[in-house]
Amino acid sequence: MVAPEPLWQASRTGWFRAGLTIGGKNDIVANEDLFREDAVNLIAGADEAGRGALAGPLAAAAVMFEPGVEVEGVNDSKALAPGRREELYLEILEAATSVSVIFTDSCLIDSWGLQTANLKALADALAGIEPACDCGICDHYSPSGLPFPTYGIPHADSRFHSVAAASIVAKVERDRVMRSMHRRFPRYNFEHNKGYGSREHMEALVAHGPCEIHRLSFSGVADAAVEMPLWENQVEL
Incomplete structure (x- = not known):
């Protein structure tokens, strides 16, 4: 229609x-x-x-x-x-x-x-x-x-x-x-920043690389993924 x-x-x-x-x-x-x-x-x-x-x-x-x-x-x-x-x-x-x-x-x-x-x-x-x-x-x-x-x-x-x-x-x-998601990936403090690019979130990305719910096409996340691939950052559920 x-x-x-x-x-x-x-x-x-x-x-x-x-x-x-x-x-x-x-x-x-x-x-x-x-x-x-x-x-x-x-x-x-x-x-x-x-x-x-x-x-x-x-x-x-x-x-x-x-x-x-x-x-x-x-x-x-x-x-x-x-x-x-x-x-x-x-x-x-x-x-x-x-x-x-x-x-x-x-x-x-x-x-x-x-x-x-x-x-x-x-x-x-x-x-x-x-x-x-x-x-x-x-x-x-x-x-x-x-x-x-x-x-x-x-x-x-x-x-x-x-x-x-x-x-x-x-x-x-x-x-x-x-x-x-914070309970699964506590190092990013999603409970506080809700996934937005706060200072602490960006510091965690640099330190640990992205996790499976990060948007790899986004600037900042993509750079972190180059430094530390996604597979190195998985956690046991």
Whole structure:
């Protein structure tokens, strides 16, 4: 099925349709209501976590709420303390009509490339929403090949309620994975850095080389792999 022509278009100053313009960060619920003026009832928001990490999976989540349902306090996950994210995560799971989470491991990221992996993860997360949504809103990147229009809107994770919720779900789910990876590979302190390139993480890479969940195509990891091949760094499970 081919998606219908998008009703909203991008411009240099933002997204618009028929004189309406998507508002700023204070309009997190009202912005989605603008889409509903076009008889778009079911809106799913999608976002990813772990795009810039050197190790671990990319997590993509999609969240859909019934019109009028709001989880108070939902915002871009990066603006929330970890404890508050966990609280909102549980509230989102209870309030949402549908939640879908996709993990893409480091081997697939290395094989496909980061952008392809990112777009596929967002598409798969949106495709997992049931019942199917009328449109999908994503932070920055818009996947293709879905039977409904999708919109990649800058800073959507702080401008749309469902995208903000998806950012929280993706972040919490990925952080849990990285805490479990810390138990397998404690020398990298994944529990603290979540696979991102902190100073201690980079020092561990230099000292020990990469482990099996590092993204070998990423700068820094690739250099460490040359110095100390992956097979020299395995641990017993």
